[in-house]
Amino acid sequence: MGHDDGRRSFGERVYGVVRRIPRGRVATYGQVAALAGAPRAARFVGFALHANPEPGVIPCHRVVFRDGSMAPGFAFGGPERQRALLEAEGVVFVPPPDGEPAGAAGWRVDLDRCRWEA
DNA sequence: TTTTTGACATGTG
DNA sequence: TCACATGCCAAAA
Known part of the structure; x- marks a missing residue:
């Protein structure tokens, strides 16, 4: 089974991990990096996802x-777009503290409830 | 081989 | 709570 896992670049491994994120769940960049084999390369995870994620195949919107x-x-069209996609999947969002300041900017995912457990 | 670049993480103030 | 600075790692040129 695992034979050329180490041959593929880190970015390729990242795509494989993100693709495995179930619907209605979200993962953090650091988490994806750790699952990909580099717990400290969270920065590169974002870089890899923005590079050329197969649109529609890799649910990069589930990475926060x-x-x-x-x-x-x-790249989906703004944070609002991402929030809409996640909410449509059942992800719970926490509204801004004071009602509604800057739209979706203050909205955050409730990681305590929707964090994906590998 | 060195430098540069990032859709990050963490620690302070 | 937010803002700023530093550390980290991997890939491309």
Whole structure:
């Protein structure tokens, strides 16, 4: 089974991990990095996902910051778009503290409830 | 081989 | 709670 796992680049491994994230669950960049074999390469995870993720195949919208927030200039069309996608899958979001400041910017994923467990 | 670059993580103030 | 600075790692040039 595992024969050329180490031959594939780190980015390729990242795609494999992200693809395994079940619907309605989210993972952090650090978590994906750890599952890919590099617990400290969380930065590269984001770089790999933005490089050329097969649209529609790799659910990169299920990867968020450890804080529960997401990248500002997201490639899906904005953080709002990502929040809509996750909410549609059943992911629980926590609204901003004071009602509604800057739209989706304050919204964060409830990692305590929706964190994906490998 | 060295430098540069990132959709990060963590620690302080 | 937020803002800023530092550390980390892997890939491309």
